[in-house]
Amino acid sequence: AQSVSQHNHHVILSEAASLELGCNYSYGGTVNLFWYVQYPGQHLQLLLKYFSGDPLVKGIKGFEAEFIKSKFSFNLRKPSVQWSDTAEYFCAVNAWAGKSTFGDGTTLTVKP
Amino acid sequence: EAGVTQFPSHSVIEKGQTVTLRCDPISGHDNLYWYRRVMGKEIKFLLHFVKESKQDESGMPNNRFLAERTGGTYSTLKVQPAELEDSGVYFCASSQERGLNTEAFFGQGTRLTVV
Numbered sequence A: 001a002q003s004v005s006q007h008n009h010h011v012i013l014s015e016a017a018s019l020e021l022g023c024n025y026s027y028g029g030t031v032n033l034f035w036y037v038q039y040p041g042q043h044l045q046l047l048l049k050y051f052s053g054d055p056l057v058k059g060i061k062g063f064e065a066e067f068i069k070s071k072f073s074f075n076l077r078k079p080s081v082q083w084s085d086t087a088e089y090f091c092a093v094n095a096w097a098g099k100s101t102f103g104d105g106t107t108l109t110v111k112p
Numbered sequence B: 001e002a003g004v005t006q007f008p009s010h011s012v013i014e015k016g017q018t019v020t021l022r023c024d025p026i027s028g029h030d031n032l033y034w035y036r037r038v039m040g041k042e043i044k045f046l047l048h049f050v051k052e053s054k055q056d057e058s059g060m061p062n063n064r065f066l067a068e069r070t071g072g073t074y075s076t077l078k079v080q081p082a083e084l085e086d087s088g089v090y091f092c093a094s095s096q097e098r099g100l101n102t103e104a105f106f107g108q109g110t111r112l113t114v115v
Helices: none
Strands: A003-006 A010-014 A019-021 A023-026 A032-038 A045-050 A056-058 A064-068 A073-078 A087-096 A099-102 A106-111 B005-007 B010-013 B019-024 B031-037 B043-050 B053-056 B065-068 B075-079 B088-095 B110-114
Touching: A003 A087, A003 A099, A010 A019, A019 A106, A023 A032, A023 A087, A032 A064, A032 A073, A045 A056, A045 A064, A045 A073, A073 A087, A099 B031, A099 B043, B005 B088, B010 B019, B019 B088, B019 B110, B031 B075, B043 B065
Parallel strands: A010 A106, B010 B110
Antiparallel strands: A003 A023, A019 A073, A023 A073, A032 A045, A032 A087, A056 A064, A064 A073, A087 A099, A087 A106, B005 B019, B019 B075, B031 B043, B031 B088, B043 B053, B065 B075, B088 B110
16 A cells, blocks of 8 residues: 655744755655645645656746655755745655545645 | 625524535535534545545445535535434535545535434
8 A cells, every 4th residue: 555754843043044845755666746736715726746757847936846766755845935935735656547646735834 | 706605603402303404515526525513523534426426425424424526516414323422623625626636626615413
């Protein structure tokens, strides 16, 4: 069975600080990897995804993530966060059939 | 193009009552998924429809939950009778394809509170 572990439940940063959210998964086969974001009162939105190819993936709003197969990791990064990045972030793994396994989520609070 | 829409956005019901949640997927998406997030924990898979057929219902918690997708368009998820532990956010997602390299699009979720 797949599982996803997000390392931090709540992260508080000041604007312009750098962000890294950890995500590790357990599954031995080929996977697709996703980061989703949910802003307050809004639906889950896809930030970025990894299917194959370059393990460094760039997404929307300046986010990027790096897939390190040997570490089963897919950490999310942003060099300089903004107040508008305050949201909840979910890492997800999809091994087949479109069904995804999610982590617990990380709440990011950015102080202006 | 309209995204995945869910109704209602919030529902508060008493224990023992029945609630029906609805999901309208993106037009043309054969694959529809229900997920649930309880008490700030992970978002958990409930089931997967391909058109009107249940492809995988391994995540359904018990027989108080009934999902349907008549005609392969919108889907409903009924909880009857609701229990306190059913409180949470119910998400619906849809995708055109299934399998690897497939992206699913999510709705805004229905927040269910059972009191």
